[in-house]
Amino acid sequence: MFAETPLVRRKLRQQAVAKWAFCAMAASMIIPLVLIVGYLVVRAWPSLSLGFLVDMPTNHMRDGGVWPALIGTIYLVVLSLAVSAPIGILAAVYLNEYARDNWLNRLVNVAVINLAGVPSIVHALFGLGAFVYAARFGLSIISASLTLAIMTLPVIIASTREALASVPRSFREACWNVGASRWQTIRAVVLPNSISGILTGVILQVSRAAGETAPIMFTGAVFFKAIQKGNPFPYGLHEACMALSMHLYTLATQVPDVKESVPFATAVVLLGAVLVVNAAAIALRVYLRSRKKW
Amino acid sequence: MSDPHIVVQDLRLSYGPKEVIHGISFQIQRHEIFGIIGPAQSGKTSLLRCINRTIDFSPEASVAGAVMVNGQDVWSLKDVHGLRRRIGMVAPLPVGLPLSIYDNVAFAPRCAGLTQRSELDGLVERCLRQAALWDEVKDRLDSLGTKLSGGQQQRLTIARALSHQPEILCLDEFSIAIDPVTTMRIEDVLKELRRQMTIILVTNLTQQARRLASRTLFLWSGRIIELDRNDVIFSDHPANRKTYEYVNGIFG
Numbered sequence: 201m202f203a204e205t206p207l208v209r210r211k212l213r214q215q216a217v218a219k220w221a222f223c224a225m226a227a228s229m230i231i232p233l234v235l236i237v238g239y240l241v242v243r244a245w246p247s248l249s250l251g252f253l254v255d256m257p258t259n260h261m262r263d264g265g266v267w268p269a270l271i272g273t274i275y276l277v278v279l280s281l282a283v284s285a286p287i288g289i290l291a292a293v294y295l296n297e298y299a300r301d302n303w304l305n306r307l308v309n310v311a312v313i314n315l316a317g318v319p320s321i322v323h324a325l326f327g328l329g330a331f332v333y334a335a336r337f338g339l340s341i342i343s344a345s346l347t348l349a350i351m352t353l354p355v356i357i358a359s360t361r362e363a364l365a366s367v368p369r370s371f372r373e374a375c376w377n378v379g380a381s382r383w384q385t386i387r388a389v390v391l392p393n394s395i396s397g398i399l400t401g402v403i404l405q406v407s408r409a410a411g412e413t414a415p416i417m418f419t420g421a422v423f424f425k426a427i428q429k430g431n432p433f434p435y436g437l438h439e440a441c442m443a444l445s446m447h448l449y450t451l452a453t454q455v456p457d458v459k460e461s462v463p464f465a466t467a468v469v470l471l472g473a474v475l476v477v478n479a480a481a482i483a484l485r486v487y488l489r490s491r492k493k494w
Numbered sequence: 495m496s497d498p499h500i501v502v503q504d505l506r507l508s509y510g511p512k513e514v515i516h517g518i519s520f521q522i523q524r525h526e527i528f529g530i531i532g533p534a535q536s537g538k539t540s541l542l543r544c545i546n547r548t549i550d551f552s553p554e555a556s557v558a559g560a561v562m563v564n565g566q567d568v569w570s571l572k573d574v575h576g577l578r579r580r581i582g583m584v585a586p587l588p589v590g591l592p593l594s595i596y597d598n599v600a601f602a603p604r605c606a607g608l609t610q611r612s613e614l615d616g617l618v619e620r621c622l623r624q625a626a627l628w629d630e631v632k633d634r635l636d637s638l639g640t641k642l643s644g645g646q647q648q649r650l651t652i653a654r655a656l657s658h659q660p661e662i663l664c665l666d667e668f669s670i671a672i673d674p675v676t677t678m679r680i681e682d683v684l685k686e687l688r689r690q691m692t693i694i695l696v697t698n699l700t701q702q703a704r705r706l707a708s709r710t711l712f713l714w715s716g717r718i719i720e721l722d723r724n725d726v727i728f729s730d731h732p733a734n735r736k737t738y739e740y741v742n743g744i745f746g
Contacts, residue, residue: 300553301553370585370587370589371589371591371592373548373551373585373589374585374589374591374651374654375591375601376548376551376578377546377548377578377583377585377655378578378579378582378583378601378602378605378654378655378657378658379575379576379577379578379579379602379605379606379658380575380601380602380605381575381605384605388591388593388601388605389591389592389593392592393592
C-alpha cells in the first residue's frame with residue numbers, strides 16, 4: 201500500500217537535497233564572522249590588554265591606547281540616539297496610529313524611505329552645512345551627534361512602524377469599541393506589545409552610529425584630542441572629540457610607522473563595543489518577548 | 495410607538511465609490527431584543543459600526559442620513575467616546591486583549607476615569623458573572639485574557655462590553671466561535687439583560703433571532719427586505735417571499 205514508487209523516491213531525494221542546500225547556505229554565514237573576528241584578534245593580540253582601553257595614545261598615535269576615542273564614540277552614540285530615538289518613535293506612532301492615508305502621509309513615507317537610502321557621506325555634507333556652519337555649532341560633538349541622528353532617524357521610523365503594525369488591528373478595534381481614545385489604546389495595548397520590536401530597531405542603530413566614519417569626520421571627529429584621564433566626562437559638548445571609527449581610519453591611512461597591532465586592536469575594541477550592545481539588545485528582547493501577551 | 499431608543503433614518507454608507515447601505519430607516523424600542531439577519535456582505539456589521547461611530551476609523555467610508563440614540567444625532571456628538579461607552583459591542587471573533595482577565599474587564603471603566611480598586615473589583619465580578627464566566631476564572635483573574643479558550647474569550651468580550659454599563663448592547667454574530675451549550679447559557683443571560691438594556695442581535699443563525707428577538711430585520715445587500723414582529727417574520731406568510739425562503743433555508 202505504501203510502496204516506494206519512483207515518484208515517492210524522487211520526492212524524498214529532492215527534499216533531502218533542498219534541506220542540505222539550505223542548511224549549508226545558513227551555516228556558511230558563520231564562516232565570515234569567524235574569519236573576521238579570528239583574524240582581527242590574532243593580529244591585535246600583542247596590543248590587547250585592559251590598558252589599551254584606558255590609556256591615551258602615545259608616540260604620535262603610534263602606540264598606547266584608545267581611551268579618548270572610546271569615550272568619544274560613547275558620547276556620539278548616546279547623544280545621537282537621545283535625539284533620534286524619541287523623535288523617530290513619536291513620528292512613527294503618529295504615522296502608524298493617527299495619520300490618514302493622504303498626500304502628506306504619503307509624502308512623509310517617501311521622504312523616510314529615501315532618507316534611509318542616502319549614503320552616509322551625503323549626510324556628512326548636510327551636517328557640515330547645517331550644523332557646523334549654518335547653526336554655528338562648529339566642529340563639535342553636537343554637530344556630529346546631530347548628523348548621526350539624522351542618519352539613523354529614518355531607519356528608526358521604519359523599524360518602529362514595522363513593530364507597531366505587527367500589533368493586530370482587532371486589539372485596537374476592541375479598545376475603540378469600549379470608548380477608549382486613540383491615545384488610551386496606544387498606551388494600554390499598542391506600545392506594550394510592540395516595545396520589544398521598537399527597542400530592537402533602536403539598538404541596531406547603535407552599531408551603525410558607532411561604526412560610521414564619514415558622517416562625523418567633517419562634523420566633529422578629529423585625529424587627536426588630549427583629554428583628562430580619570431574624568432568620565434572629559435569632553436564638552438562644543439568640543440570636537442575622537443571616535444573609534446575615525447581613529448581606525450586615521451591609523452590605517454594617515455599615520456606612518458604605526459605599531460602593527462594597534463589598528464587591529466582598535467578594530468577589536470570597536471567590534472567588541474558593538475557586540476556588547478547587540479548582546480544587550482538580544483537579552484532585552486528575549487526578556488520583553490517573554491512578557492509578550494499573545 | 496413612543497420614545498424609540500435608536501432611530502435610523504435614510505442611512506446611506508459607502509466605502510469609496512461603492513455604496514453598501516442604500517438608505518435604510520427603522521426604529522428600535524427600549525428594552526427590546528432586536529434581531530438583524532441577512533447573508534454576508536449585506537451590511538449588518540457596517541450598520542452596527544455606524545451606530546457606535548467606529549465607522550470613523552475607516553477613512554474611506556462616507557455616511558449620509560441620521561442615526562439617533564435617545565433622540566440625539568450621533569454625527570453631531572462631541573463626546574464620541576461617551577457614545578461608545580453607552581453602547582456595548584461584541585465582535586464576531588473573540589478578542590481577549592493582551593492584558594490580564596481583570597484588566598480586560600476593568601479597561602473601559604479605567605478609560606472613563608474610574609480608579610477606585612474596591613469599585614472596580616465589584617464591577618469586574620458583576621460583569622464576569624453576567625457573562626457566565628466568573629466561576630471559571632475567579633481564581634485566576636491575573637492570568638492573561640489571551641490564554642483563555644475561544645469560548646471563554648468570547649464571554650470575556652461580552653463582560654468587557656458590559657463593563658462600561660451600556661444602555662445598548664450590540665452582539666455581532668457572537669456565537670460563531672462558541673459551542674452550543676455556552677451559546678444557550680449566554681442566550682439566557684441576554685434574556686436577563688434585556689431588563690436593563692436594549693439589545694441588537696446580529697446573527698447568521700435565523701433560529702437564534704427567532705428564539706431571542708421580539709422583532710427581526712431582514713437585511714439583503716444594503717436594503718431592508720422586511721422588518722416585523724417575530725411571529726410574522728418566522729411565520730409561514732411573511733410579507734416578502736424572500737424572507738420566507740431565507741429563514742427556512744430554501745434559497746435558490
